[in-house]
Amino acid sequence: MKPEEGPIEESKKLRVSRGISILDLVLRIIAIFGTLGSAVAMGTTDETLPFSTQALIFQAQYDDIPTFRFFVIANAIVCGYLAISLPMAIYHVIRTRAAKSRALLIFLDTIMLAVLTAGASAAAAVVYLAHKGNASANWLAICQQYQNFCQRITGSLIGSFGAVLILILLIPLSGLILSRQR
């Protein structure tokens, strides 16, 4: 049996938990912008080469490659989820001792981490192939022709991987608060 804690120690514990809850809220808002930026940057990417004619068009679009379509969808889903989770995050700042809703948030955050990591890594694997190609499989590096296209798709990965890092932080932070509440 643990000895009963004094009211001073208890209120200090609550203050730290509140601080972590505010950090959680701020990180969520940053991650919303990261995933939104990635989805928009990838979703608006296309390039038409200057020597295209009316009969023969040399054009690269993000949705030529199904993996990039999955990337946009994954980022949109996670962005939407994070926006919906904001009220819950605000509730946790106010009611620092809430436990069940935090456990629910760990569950949902974990699923979203998996979805976003899957989308970002799959896209990164294809972007890598676009840059380097693969001699054994006879896949040529398409970035030599479509330079702007490649810059855009590479850049759009940044926001997504940033949001992955934030989600990796958010989940243990919720766990930390729960473990301190004992």
Next chain:
Amino acid sequence: MKPEEGPIEESKKLRVSRGISILDLVLRIIAIFGTLGSAVAMGTTDETLPFSTQALIFQAQYDDIPTFRFFVIANAIVCGYLAISLPMAIYHVIRTRAAKSRALLIFLDTIMLAVLTAGASAAAAVVYLAHKGNASANWLAICQQYQNFCQRITGSLIGSFGAVLILILLIPLSGLILSRQR
């Protein structure tokens, strides 16, 4: 202020927590075999086509494609981590009320979930290209030539994605136990 709980309710709570801890342990052991199987299946894949001659060898190996090398490394890391985490999982079955070590496990599990999902999804994106190719990028489907190779690399994804699903379960389960301990 919550009223003090009776000893009967308290012991029932502990029994449920112990049940979840045992489930956690069993799932970890299954995930070890999943990641181990994936790493070995991918790491031993190569195929030499029957019409190869001494001068000209038609061969496909998993490490021709860097993404597959990353897949093997990611699976090996997560497999090793899961093996190391077993004593901690056993400790949680015995000391059901442990909180700090559970929060640590949530942190480490989350990182491993991200590593494994990244490896599995990146490999899946390349396997998809190997099967379907991509007309816009002029990447041919290599599976038409290397059928055995493709079957092996596709099959090796199963254990990995199984382990991803298990990790998605393990993290909220730890959170659930922590939230019930209040």
